[in-house]
Amino acid sequence: MIAAVLFDLDGTLLDHDGAAGDAIVRAFPDADAAWLVPRWTDLGEAAVERYLAGELDFTGQRRARIRALARELGLGTWDAARADAWFDGYTALYEAAWRPYPDVAPALAALAARGLPLGVITNGDVRQQRSKLEGLGLAERLPHLTASSEIGHAKPAAEIFHAACAGLALEPGAVAYVGDRLDTDARGAAAAGLTGVWLDRTGAPAPDGPDVARITALDALPRLLAD
Template identity: 60%
Template structure:
């Protein structure tokens, strides 16, 4: 039987992409909104990945993302002070747009199991995000990559959360929106990986893990699950 459930935060519980899109598009009203949003997320993948690898600090990766975007939009070379001022304004808009997905609260209410979150980010930042959307107190355990020194899909970050909950990985489920980083990473750590695919796209033939398209389906998946092997 599954005895505990771990969750990702961004784009699983909280609509990070919607908030980030609104914040960055508002910053460049004269530019093509679709282009700005697409490049912002592409730069996020590049520079946030370097932050997770320990190559950049959290604030530094944000600064590099906006200076790269500004250069692509022909806005010239931005000094660090200008980039930091832009980031501060962006962060205010981003945080003002944090929202839970509509299926989150009912899912958490129905779970009935110990819960924790595992996130590739700064722990204080993510705890503030959870509090802002009304989830403070829901997760007594928050495992953040910056705090523990490893990032998903490294198996150790999932196992840290299991140890803190005092539950075996084989009796723990992990729910996240990224197939490789979240669901397959959890499976490799011995957990039951569950891929939350909100995209509406057709599922791949064999993703290797259970795929759900809404958290409303999680309870049924957990009820059907048993111990899993790495």
């Protein structure tokens, strides 16, 4: 029996890509959005991977992103002060664009009505991720937050999943974990002994031989966990 449900944050509860895309277009309105948005996404993913691997600190991964983009836009080489100042402005635009996916509130309400503890496991800085939950109005509904910056391990490492379960005083087998990344989230959780659920918002045909449960919207989650 599932006794608690934990979620990924970015791409699962928060429309991170939508907010980031909106913010970067506002920051560089003269650039080609069709190139700018996916390029910013790629730079962000690469920088975050280095941050999670311990190669860069939180500020360093931010600087790496905008310095690379500035060079590609022909804006020259930016020093740390200019990069930090730009990122402060970008962050304000990004935060103003934060929105939960429409299926989040109904799914959380249905699970909470069953008395299930709810929370988040996220790769990232705990202060920023907590700020996101507060900005989305989800902090009270998802009080159990486990972030890689505090644990010292990032998904898909079993340690971060086990730390979250320990915080709930539950064995991994009693906890479900839902995320939008097949390997990092769903398979990582399953390998750690949790019930891993892949939230595939693309709606594309499922890959052959799925080894974890797959849903295309959070509306399906309460029914899945009741079966």
